[in-house]
Each structure stands twice: as C-alpha cells, then as structure tokens.
Amino acid sequence: MAYLSVEALSKAYRRNEVIRDLSFEVERGEFLVVFGPSGAGKTVLLRLIAGMVLPDRGRVVLGGADITRDAPDRRDIGMAFQNFALYPHMTAYENIASPLRSRGMARAELDGRVHGAANLLRIDHVITHLPKALSNGQKQRTALARALVGEPSMLLLDDPLRNVDAKVRYEMRLELPRLLRARDTTVIYVTQDYKEAMALGDRIAVLGDGRFTQIGSPETIYNRPADSRIARLFGDPPINLLDARRDGAAELRVASNSVALPVRRSNTVASDCVLGVRPEDVAVSLEPVAGAVPVEIDAVTPLNDRQVMLLRADDGTEIFASRPQSEQIEPSAGNAHDGIGRGRRRAWATLDIERAHFFETRTGARLAEPALRPELAR
Numbered sequence: 447m448a449y450l451s452v453e454a455l456s457k458a459y460r461r462n463e464v465i466r467d468l469s470f471e472v473e474r475g476e477f478l479v480v481f482g483p484s485g486a487g488k489t490v491l492l493r494l495i496a497g498m499v500l501p502d503r504g505r506v507v508l509g510g511a512d513i514t515r516d517a518p519d520r521r522d523i524g525m526a527f528q529n530f531a532l533y534p535h536m537t538a539y540e541n542i543a544s545p546l547r548s549r550g551m552a553r554a555e556l557d558g559r560v561h562g563a564a565n566l567l568r569i570d571h572v573i574t575h576l577p578k579a580l581s582n583g584q585k586q587r588t589a590l591a592r593a594l595v596g597e598p599s600m601l602l603l604d605d606p607l608r609n610v611d612a613k614v615r616y617e618m619r620l621e622l623p624r625l626l627r628a629r630d631t632t633v634i635y636v637t638q639d640y641k642e643a644m645a646l647g648d649r650i651a652v653l654g655d656g657r658f659t660q661i662g663s664p665e666t667i668y669n670r671p672a673d674s675r676i677a678r679l680f681g682d683p684p685i686n687l688l689d690a691r692r693d694g695a696a697e698l699r700v701a702s703n704s705v706a707l708p709v710r711r712s713n714t715v716a717s718d719c720v721l722g723v724r725p726e727d728v729a730v731s732l733e734p735v736a737g738a739v740p741v742e743i744d745a746v747t748p749l750n751d752r753q754v755m756l757l758r759a760d761d762g763t764e765i766f767a768s769r770p771q772s773e774q775i776e777p778s779a780g781n782a783h784d785g786i787g788r789g790r791r792r793a794w795a796t797l798d799i800e801r802a803h804f805f806e807t808r809t810g811a812r813l814a815e816p817a818l819r820p821e822l823a824r
C-alpha cells in the first residue's frame with residue numbers, strides 16, 4: 447500500500463482553482479519531485495499535505511490514517527522552505543531545536559538530536575550563530591536540519607536550493623539523496639529546475655493547471671514527454687518544436703524542406719504535426735548533405751563540453767543544435783562567395799527523425815508511436 451495517498455484534492459483561492467481534483471500516491475522511502483513553473487501551485491500542494499492550508503475537497507491519507515483535518519504539528523511531517531524561514535532572533539541551535547521544544551522533549555535527548563542533525567549537515571561550527579551571521583548555504587542547511595531533527599517519516603521540501611549558490615546547490619544535490627535514503631524518509635521535493643528534478647527524483651510529477659500532466663521516472667519524462675509543453679520544460683537548450691506536414695508517402699515538410707519520414711513513423715503522422723527534435727539530435731555539416739535543411743549559423747556559444755548553435759533556415763525557422771566541442775564548427779569563417787550575411791556561415795542541419803517526438807498540432811499531445819528500437823532508447 448502507498449505511504450501517502452492524495453485523493454481528489456482541490457483548493458481554490460476565490461476563482462483561482464490552484465489544485466484541481468488531484469490524486470496521486472507516494473511509496474514509503476520514495477523521492478518524488480514536483481516540478482512546474484512559477485505559480486503552478488507547488489507550494490499550495492505542499493501546504494495542503496502539511497496541513498497549513500485546508501482543502502476545499504479531497505483527502506490526504508498518511509500511513510493508512512486520514513490526516514486531512516489534523517493540525518500540522520500532529521502530522522508526522524517535516525517541511526523546509528525556499529526562503530529558509532528561520533526565526534531571526536534564535537541561534538541556529540535554537541532554530542533546529544524548535545520542533546522538539548514544542549514536543550516537550552527531555553533536555554539531554556534534545557541536545558543529542560540537535561547536534562546529530564547539525565553534524566549530519568556539517569554546520570556544528572556555526573550552531574551558536576544567529577541567522578544573520580550565516581551564509582545562505584548555512585541557512586539552508588539549518589532549515590534542513592530543523593526539518594530533519596524530529597525524524598519525520600515524511601519530508602516536504604519547497605525548492606530548498608533556490609536561494610543558494612551554485613556550489614552549495616551541487617553539493618546538496620549529491621548529498622541529499624544519501625542523507626534521506628539512509629533514514630528511509632519519504633520525500634516530496636518541489637523545484638522549478640529540471641536538472642535538479644532529474645538528478646533527485648525517483649519519479650517526477652509535472653504540475654500544470656492544478657493537475658499532474660505527467661508522472662514518471664526522469665527517463666520517461668525526458669524520452670517520452672506526454673506533451674510538447676513538458677518536452678520544452680526538460681532540456682537546455684530547449685527541444686526544437688517545428689511545424690511539420692506530411693508530404694507524400696515517405697516525407698515530411700519541415701522548415702520549407704522535405705525530410706525523410708522513417709517507415710515506422712509513417713502511421714504516426716496523418717497530416718500535420720509538431721515535430722520535437724532535441725538540439726543534440728541535430729547534426730550540423732558545412733558541406734551539403736542530402737535530406738538536410740540548409741541553414742545559416744546565426745550564433746555559437748559554448749555550454750559545458752558542447753557547442754550550442756542557433757541555426758536559421760531559409761524560411762526563418764530557428765533551430766537549436768548542441769554539438770560536442772570536438773566538432774569545432776567555426777561560426778564566422780564565412781566565405782565571401784556563399785551569398786549570406788557577413789560573419790554568418792552556410793551549413794546543413796540534419797534532423798534525426800528516428801529520435802524525434804511527434805505531437806498533435808492543436809493540443810500538443812504526444813502522438814502514439816511504435817516502441818523505440820532498443821538501440822535508440824536512452
């Protein structure tokens with residue numbers, strides 16, 4: 447049986463239906479990431495589960511018990527927020543101890559628990575400091591220690607790494623799963639950062655319009671996004687979404703060019719569709735290639751170990767490509783005779799249609815497709 451069951455939960459503020467008839471389950475020890483853009487209702491969802499906000503309809507069941515109407519401090523749930531929410535007049539020690547004090551815990555046990563949590567999060571040396579004397583990373587660790595100190599069976603983390611610098615964020619991305627798995631804690635973790643969602647989640651739930659538009663493993667969400675909106679949220683640079691039209695038996699018309707439609711996809715596309723091609727699935731050549739889209743290289747920028755290129759087809763369609771640095775395509779070695787703008791370069795973009803995603807033009811929903819050949823799945 448699932449550890450947490452959320453059943454047909456709804457919450458509106460005036461006419462704004464923030465959470466709509468939402469149902470899902472989380473297994474004990476699972477790390478579920480709730481991912482969605484700003485204003486999607488992620489914080490409201492956590493507050494509903496924590497009991498800080500009461501739903502209009504629906505139930506929250508934890509460990510088999512209906513806790514929908516229980517006060518927050520009667521739920522076996524810890525919570526940490528993106529803005530840390532530390533008490534400014536209390537030291538880090540007192541902040542961490544605060545959930546235990548309200549339980550009336552004996553002093554020696556409380557002291558042991560606070561030091562244990564501080565030790566785990568490597569903030570023992572600043573435990574006597576007030577929040578104003580802590581760095582953002584230390585504040586965030588203090589807030590996490592406070593959420594963990596009561597050893598709750600369920601932890602709700604509301605974008606806890608949003609306000610810390612990149613170094614702390616990377617450290618915590620690596621540390622958090624280890625820290626939490628060791629305790630078999632069930633976690634719901636909110637973020638707007640798709641890389642964080644992919645790095646941390648056993649499953650990712652994508653929140654949009656008050657519902658989960660998709661819930662699945664990071665691999666499923668990336669490789670089989672349920673719609674074009676989700677496809678666009680996962681990836682940097684974002685997936686190319688190109689208007690396409692069936693052109694005869696075996697071709698697609700994309701960016702005013704014909705590209706071959708693989709046989710196994712020929713039943714997928716009846717007339718028009720949106721073709722989703724990840725930038726890493728766009729090959730770029732400086733020599734003409736059959737079936738490729740002629741483009742100009744508008745801009746090139748390095749991104750980690752890759753080169754990101756903004757390409758522009760002759761009809762104005764923009765296409766992102768992301769290639770290994772080793773391919774070393776120089777952006778501005780333009781030939782005088784290639785007839786295009788100064789500093790630009792003519793190139794040919796080959797879209798890997800075997801790996802492409804097909805979406806319905808009107809709704810953006812993923813079009814049914816045959817299973818990927820194993821060697822193409824990743």
Ligand SMILES: Nc1ncnc2c1ncn2[C@@H]1O[C@H](COP(=O)(O)OP(=O)(O)OP(=O)(O)O)[C@@H](O)[C@H]1O
Pocket residue numbers: 459462464482483484485486487488489490491638
């Ligand atoms: N107490 C409230 N009164 C009225 N509206 C509210 C209240 N709390 C939240 N909302 C509304 O609910 C919607 C969702 O807010 P929420 O804070 O859950 O978004 P979020 O997904 O957590 O965004 P972010 O990632 O920016 O924190 C917003 O439109 C917000 O204005």
